[in-house]
Amino acid sequence: MDARVFQSYSARAEGMKNPIAKELLALMEEKQSNLSVAVDLTKKSEILELVDKIGPYVCVIKTHIDVVEDFDQDMVEKLVALGKKHRFLIFEDRKFADIGNTVKLQYASGVYKIASWAHITNCHTVPGEGIIQGLKEVGLPLGRGLLLLAEMSSKGSLATGSYTEKTLEWFEKHTDFCFGFIAGRRFPNLQSDYITMSPGIGLDVKGDGLGQQYRTPEEVIVNCGSDIIIVGRGVYGAGRNPVVEAKRYREAGWKAYQQRLSQH
Amino acid sequence: MDARVFQSYSARAEGMKNPIAKELLALMEEKQSNLSVAVDLTKKSEILELVDKIGPYVCVIKTHIDVVEDFDQDMVEKLVALGKKHRFLIFEDRKFADIGNTVKLQYASGVYKIASWAHITNCHTVPGEGIIQGLKEVGLPLGRGLLLLAEMSSKGSLATGSYTEKTLEWFEKHTDFCFGFIAGRRFPNLQSDYITMSPGIGLDVKGDGLGQQYRTPEEVIVNCGSDIIIVGRGVYGAGRNPVVEAKRYREAGWKAYQQRLSQH
Numbered sequence: 001m002d003a004r005v006f007q008s009y010s011a012r013a014e015g016m017k018n019p020i021a022k023e024l025l026a027l028m029e030e031k032q033s034n035l036s037v038a039v040d041l042t043k044k045s046e047i048l049e050l051v052d053k054i055g056p057y058v059c060v061i062k063t064h065i066d067v068v069e070d071f072d073q074d075m076v077e078k079l080v081a082l083g084k085k086h087r088f089l090i091f092e093d094r095k096f097a098d099i100g101n102t103v104k105l106q107y108a109s110g111v112y113k114i115a116s117w118a119h120i121t122n123c124h125t126v127p128g129e130g131i132i133q134g135l136k137e138v139g140l141p142l143g144r145g146l147l148l149l150a151e152m153s154s155k156g157s158l159a160t161g162s163y164t165e166k167t168l169e170w171f172e173k174h175t176d177f178c179f180g181f182i183a184g185r186r187f188p189n190l191q192s193d194y195i196t197m198s199p200g201i202g203l204d205v206k207g208d209g210l211g212q213q214y215r216t217p218e219e220v221i222v223n224c225g226s227d228i229i230i231v232g233r234g235v236y237g238a239g240r241n242p243v244v245e246a247k248r249y250r251e252a253g254w255k256a257y258q259q260r261l262s263q264h
Numbered sequence: 265m266d267a268r269v270f271q272s273y274s275a276r277a278e279g280m281k282n283p284i285a286k287e288l289l290a291l292m293e294e295k296q297s298n299l300s301v302a303v304d305l306t307k308k309s310e311i312l313e314l315v316d317k318i319g320p321y322v323c324v325i326k327t328h329i330d331v332v333e334d335f336d337q338d339m340v341e342k343l344v345a346l347g348k349k350h351r352f353l354i355f356e357d358r359k360f361a362d363i364g365n366t367v368k369l370q371y372a373s374g375v376y377k378i379a380s381w382a383h384i385t386n387c388h389t390v391p392g393e394g395i396i397q398g399l400k401e402v403g404l405p406l407g408r409g410l411l412l413l414a415e416m417s418s419k420g421s422l423a424t425g426s427y428t429e430k431t432l433e434w435f436e437k438h439t440d441f442c443f444g445f446i447a448g449r450r451f452p453n454l455q456s457d458y459i460t461m462s463p464g465i466g467l468d469v470k471g472d473g474l475g476q477q478y479r480t481p482e483e484v485i486v487n488c489g490s491d492i493i494i495v496g497r498g499v500y501g502a503g504r505n506p507v508v509e510a511k512r513y514r515e516a517g518w519k520a521y522q523q524r525l526s527q528h
Contacts, residue, residue, distance in 0.1 A: 040366065040369065042369065042373050042374070064362075064366060064369065064370065065374075066330070066370050066374040066375070066376065067366075067369040067370055067373050067374045068374055068375070069373060069374060069375070071374065071375050093362075095361045095362050097359045097361040097388050097390075098328075098357075098359050099416075099418045100418075102304065102328060102331075105304065105306065105328065105331040106328065106330050106331055109306050109331050109333060110306070110329075110330040110331045110332055110333065110335065111330070111332070111333070111335050111375055112330065124361050124388065124390055125422055126361075126388055126390055126413075126416065126421060126422045126423050126427075127416050127418045127421055128416070128418045128419050128420030128421045128422070129419070129420050130418055130419060130420070131418075149390075152363075152390065152391050152392070154363045154364075154391045154392045154394055154395075155392050155393070155394060156392030156393050156394070156430075157390060157391055157392045158389055158390045158392070158426075158427045158430055158431075159390050161426075162422075162425075163390075163422045163427060166420075166422055167422075
């Protein structure tokens with residue numbers, strides 16, 4: 001496997017062009033956390049309450065801002081304030097998927113003004129390289145970073161083969177803005193170092209009946225070379241104590257990382 | 265080419281399972297319009313003013329609701345009212361692109377509650393068939409319809425080959441909810457009839473520098489078997505009179521349709 005994954009997160013920060021990637025890797029080492037929690041709740045108060053509880057244990061809070069019923073500017077301000085209090089970055093999992101001219105507007109404008117508060121966002125590459133260029137025109141001047149989707153963990157995903165290869169090729173051309181992937185594994189043979197964030201992580205369940213499939217932290221970090229585990233309902237689903245679970249997943253993720261480091 | 269495209273829109277309504285598709289085809293014949301205008305403005309008042317002007321000439325108004333700076337519930341109500349006044353359907357070009365469980369929330373909930381007002385929406389199939397299933401669980405009970413993206417007109421699009429083929433295969437399994445495609449051409453060999461809506465249509469320009477490429481109504485309707493032309497900045501761009509342009513594109517689109525009918 002790519003030798004860079006056997007270096008510490010903080011050592012790898014130097015090899016990154018994007019400022020958000022450097023900040024993220026330093027922060028992960030500092031907090032000893034490679035855990036990102038996907039907060040898919042729909043009420044502002046519930047989201048802010050949850051984030052305040054789990055903030056100390058995560059490196060990234062992942063949002064789907066467009067499922068929040070009572071979203072307002074105040075919510076963004078409070079979320080940003082929690083990010084400063086607990087030292088985490090905010091990743092709006094928007095999965096942009098339109099042509100360059102449209103995503104520029106979707107990223108910068110509208111009710112959400114994602115670029116104004118989300119350190120990180122992501123996009124599909126299905127529209128072609130123009131989507132990266134469009135997002136970059138908005139995000140780069142603001143010091144933001146972009147993740148690409150080169151594969152998906154859901155059943156029957158079409159991001160495979162030449163789709164994945166082309167995405168990796170475009171990635172290499174935009175490492176000033178793109179700093180990693182949402183993917184289940186480390187991709188081989190990339191010239192630039194990058195961060196891999198893996199969704200679909202669970203310690204207790206296997207699937208949700210709508211195509212989502214779960215894997216363990218050890219599997220993605222140790223075996224597949226990923227860097228950050230993304231956990232959703234595993235942390236705050238019905239009957240779970242979010243602080244207990246966030247600690248548990250953080251520990252599982254960090255242990256997997258240390259196991260990887262110890263291999264070389 | 266698929267013989268069904270040489271039938272009239274109204275005759276094809278009978279072959280459709282989805283109620284929105286039936287309504288749309290009847291409405292197109294009645295208004296003699298296969299023109300959809302992509303309204304990508306960012307101010308509520310400008311959007312409503314434009315839609316009120318061009319409403320009589322279009323069959324579908326296509327929105328990107330998440331670029332509207334001052335979106336509110338009143339805007340939706342006024343848009344729906346204009347749709348009833350001028351007889352057009354509303355298509356929110358959301359390009360959903362996440363796993364089933366997430367798109368259900370994005371479609372039904374949040375600030376926009378897309379499913380509550382958009383007759384039509386669309387999705388990418390890159391996450392797998394689960395995205396269609398998820399959206400269907402929300403949209404079908406509301407009598408909505410879904411378009412799939414099986415190809416894109418933007419430069420370097422990755423929706424080609426097996427990506428396109430798999431999308432067509434899933435389409436056939438969900439014709440109660442899916443009624444067509446956003447695509448530049450009619451796909452051959454589909455068992456079910458369906459509606460093709462083609463973006464990237466322009467009579468005067470060739471591209472926008474961010475990967476968008478333009479084609480003429482005749483090219484997509486006559487040569488490529490598409491059914492509806494989607495025109496954006498060609499209708500309301502700087503220096504244009506939207507009513508004049510909407511009439512011009514409607515005429516060009518309808519003429520192309522009649523030319524196609526006359527071939528058989």
